[in-house]
Amino acid sequence: MNETKTHDPSLTSWYVGEDFYQDLVDAFTDWQTDEREVDDLALRDTCRRLLEKEARLLDRRRLEDWIALYAPECVYWVPATPHGGDPRREIAVSFDDRRRLEDRIFRLRNDFAWSQRPQSRTARLVSNVTVFATGDQAELMVCSTFLTTELQAGDRRTYAGWYGHRLRRLDDGWRIVVKQVNLIDCDQNLRNPSIVL
Amino acid sequence: MTQHEAARRPNRLPTTQYDYDELIHEDRVHQSLYTDPGLFREEMRKVFGAVWVYLAHESQIPKNNDFVTSKLGLRPIIVVRDNAGTIRALYNRCTHRGATICRQPSGSARSFSCPYHGWSYFNTGQLSGVPWPEGYGCDFSDPKYNLAQVPRVASYRGFIFGTLNPDAPSLENYLGPVRRPLDEWLDRHPGGKVAFCDANRLKFRGNWKLLYDNSCDGYHVIFSHRSLLAMENRLVAGNTPEKGMAFYKNSPDDGPVYLKYFGNGHHFKDKRATVEKRPGALWEIEGPHPGMERYEAALRARLGENADAVLDLASSEPVNINVFPNLHILGNHVQVSQPLSVSETDTTWWGTAVVDEKDALYGEVDAVNALRMRTQESFPNFGEVDDLMNFEGIQAGLAAEEDEWVYMHRGLDVPGRITTDADGVITGPSTDEVFLRETYKYYRQLMTAEPDIAITREVAHE
Ligand code: FES
Ligand SMILES: [Fe+2]
Numbered sequence: 001m002n003e004t005k006t007h008d009p010s011l012t013s014w015y016v017g018e019d020f021y022q023d024l025v026d027a028f029t030d031w032q033t034d035e036r037e038v039d040d041l042a043l044r045d046t047c048r049r050l051l052e053k054e055a056r057l058l059d060r061r062r063l064e065d066w067i068a069l070y071a072p073e074c075v076y077w078v079p080a081t082p083h084g085g086d087p088r089r090e091i092a093v094s095f096d097d098r099r100r101l102e103d104r105i106f107r108l109r110n111d112f113a114w115s116q117r118p119q120s121r122t123a124r125l126v127s128n129v130t131v132f133a134t135g136d137q138a139e140l141m142v143c144s145t146f147l148t149t150e151l152q153a154g155d156r157r158t159y160a161g162w163y164g165h166r167l168r169r170l171d172d173g174w175r176i177v178v179k180q181v182n183l184i185d186c187d188q189n190l191r192n193p194s195i196v197l
Numbered sequence: 198m199t200q201h202e203a204a205r206r207p208n209r210l211p212t213t214q215y216d217y218d219e220l221i222h223e224d225r226v227h228q229s230l231y232t233d234p235g236l237f238r239e240e241m242r243k244v245f246g247a248v249w250v251y252l253a254h255e256s257q258i259p260k261n262n263d264f265v266t267s268k269l270g271l272r273p274i275i276v277v278r279d280n281a282g283t284i285r286a287l288y289n290r291c292t293h294r295g296a297t298i299c300r301q302p303s304g305s306a307r308s309f310s311c312p313y314h315g316w317s318y319f320n321t322g323q324l325s326g327v328p329w330p331e332g333y334g335c336d337f338s339d340p341k342y343n344l345a346q347v348p349r350v351a352s353y354r355g356f357i358f359g360t361l362n363p364d365a366p367s368l369e370n371y372l373g374p375v376r377r378p379l380d381e382w383l384d385r386h387p388g389g390k391v392a393f394c395d396a397n398r399l400k401f402r403g404n405w406k407l408l409y410d411n412s413c414d415g416y417h418v419i420f421s422h423r424s425l426l427a428m429e430n431r432l433v434a435g436n437t438p439e440k441g442m443a444f445y446k447n448s449p450d451d452g453p454v455y456l457k458y459f460g461n462g463h464h465f466k467d468k469r470a471t472v473e474k475r476p477g478a479l480w481e482i483e484g485p486h487p488g489m490e491r492y493e494a495a496l497r498a499r500l501g502e503n504a505d506a507v508l509d510l511a512s513s514e515p516v517n518i519n520v521f522p523n524l525h526i527l528g529n530h531v532q533v534s535q536p537l538s539v540s541e542t543d544t545t546w547w548g549t550a551v552v553d554e555k556d557a558l559y560g561e562v563d564a565v566n567a568l569r570m571r572t573q574e575s576f577p578n579f580g581e582v583d584d585l586m587n588f589e590g591i592q593a594g595l596a597a598e599e600d601e602w603v604y605m606h607r608g609l610d611v612p613g614r615i616t617t618d619a620d621g622v623i624t625g626p627s628t629d630e631v632f633l634r635e636t637y638k639y640y641r642q643l644m645t646a647e648p649d650i651a652i653t654r655e656v657a658h659e
Binding site: 007011012013014015016017018020021075080081085087088089090091092093094095096097099100103104106107110112113114115117153187188189190191192193194 | 302394395396397398399400401402421423424425427428431432485486487488489490491492495543544545546548550563564566567570571573574575578579582583585586587589590
């Protein structure tokens with residue numbers, strides 16, 4: 001794990017290894033149990049505000065501010081199967097580490113990404129926020145439901161599903177370590193899925 | 198001997214209402230090929246009904262009784278490995294009044310029972326029972342009550358095809374010389390095979406041929422994929438080699454990348470000559486992917502000089518192999534195109550995983566696949582979406598119906614670009630539109646003929 005300290009995750013991908021994947025799959029397996037549900041309203045509000053802020057920054061296309069909500073070593077994961085699956089063995093709709101997320105932002109900012117010319121406009125609702133404890137005080141899992149309406153090239157579309165956010169408390173507050181986007185139509189053919197979901 | 202049931206066309210519709218010699222010229226085709234719903238309907242019969250159509254991959258139905266649903270043109274199909282192991286392509290259409298009998302995309306079933314009135318069928322297609330048969334005056338052992346099925350189903354090294362045309366050549370002959378790049382693509386993997394491992398699923402509002410027209414096109418790359426090329430190279434410093442598809446930037450007309458046309462609409466774009474022939478060279482030109490540095494270091498530590506060849510298996514093979522009308526192999530993906538209507542098409546990019554039954558990879562197959570999943574996700578996310586919007590752009594542009602022509606004459610009448618070998622295989626620069634011209638000659642031949650489409654209801658095993 002020393003390696004991860006000496007390598008900049010924006011430039012190299014040292015943290016995505018076997019242990020990382022295993023931990024990811026474990027964290028996203030059977031986590032929404034009643035016993036783990038957190039009823040602390042203040043904590044729930046903290047999580048909720050983070051998710052709402054994320055939605056607002058994406059809607060405003062403040063992509064650099066948006067990615068600042070993420071921990072340096074993070075993952076944006078859109079599974080292609082309704083059960084999440086194991087990203088080591090299955091293709092995902094998207095599976096971005098920090099560097100690839102920055103790639104994504106770079107491309108969305110590039111004037112020649114034709115799938116985003118014209119740029120999509122989006123309006124995101126995030127609701128039904130439920131917070132779950134983990135074995136670690138500095139880590140939370142958050143389940144929410146989303147509905148994103150997109151205007152792309154004059155045509156209005158929607159994405160719906162639920163998010164699983166894994167949050168970690170760092171020195172400067174809670175940050176997103178993993179965002180799992182579970183589309184209700186993840187195993188269907190999608191038309192121009194080029195926005196950040 | 199299989200009994201074929203000739204498919205009679207009702208109402209004696211004219212076989213065509215189009216003059217294909219007027220619509221298809223060597224240098225150009227008419228916009229109605231992409232926009233006319235009546236012409237699309239003819240294609241579902243004369244193209245998809247006449248040739249071998251890719252249906253599924255054997256790794257999707259590994260065990261007896263496994264099935265996966267598919268389509269042959271617009272016909273809903275269940276591809277099943279029946280209880281005796283024979284692969285069949287059953288029509289997903291109840292003999293009674295026509296409901297689909299299987300509504301799951303995949304699974305395992307010895308029989309299918311129709312949700313509407315409960316007729317049920319073995320997975321051989323044989324009718325197994327109807328509720329309250331005493332209300333019928335017929336003999337249900339008559340095979341005419343069995344499910345229809347595609348009369349000819351065959352596999353080529355795991356790829357399952359079917360044809361409704363009793364006069365079609367054998368699958369091997371239909372594929373012809375495109376088998377060579379297909380063989381080479383498979384043979385770079387241990388055991389000469391791959392397994393499907395879920396997919397990047399996309400769709401676009403455009404005609405299915407827009408995708409086929411693009412599949413061997415080396416002309417569009419630096420324009421349509423400009424953002425991807427910039428992205429892949431944004432971290433490249435100094436004199437390290439450029440990544441991904443950068444070779445298209447250097448006068449692609451006379452570079453080492455070439456295309457071949459094999460006949461029957463099949464073609465091939467070969468970019469391998471841009472990669473040095475040594476282990477590890479393919480891995481070196483991979484753009485950045487999640488886990489790359491970590492896995493590479495671990496593999497090098499464990500395998501030493503053998504690591505290079507193993508890493509190459511996680512890298513994208515620089516070929517596009519296009520099997521008319523609906524199968525494409527590009528990089529490590531198996532891309533299947535599925536027409537939905539004249540102006541809507543699904544394109545499903547099946548990921549492939551390495552299968553290592555004999556431990557040719559020193560126990561590292563899981564590490565290879567963990568990397569290989571990520572290398573495959575890149576292009577559908579950052580490249581294909583831009584192409585699909587350009588296809589949608591064409592479909593929108595072609596609404597201008599009196600502006601009639603779509604041109605494909607790049608390379609035509611320019612001497613010295615094209616060679617044709619003794620077997621009729623054509624070779625040219627990757628930016629030449631000769632593959633389009635040749636494919637449309639074959640297409641015109643198909644569209645001016647009327648295939649004898651047949652189905653069977655025989656359930657005997659081979
Ligand atoms: S339509 Fe299938 S049983 Fe009637
Ligand atoms: Fe392309």
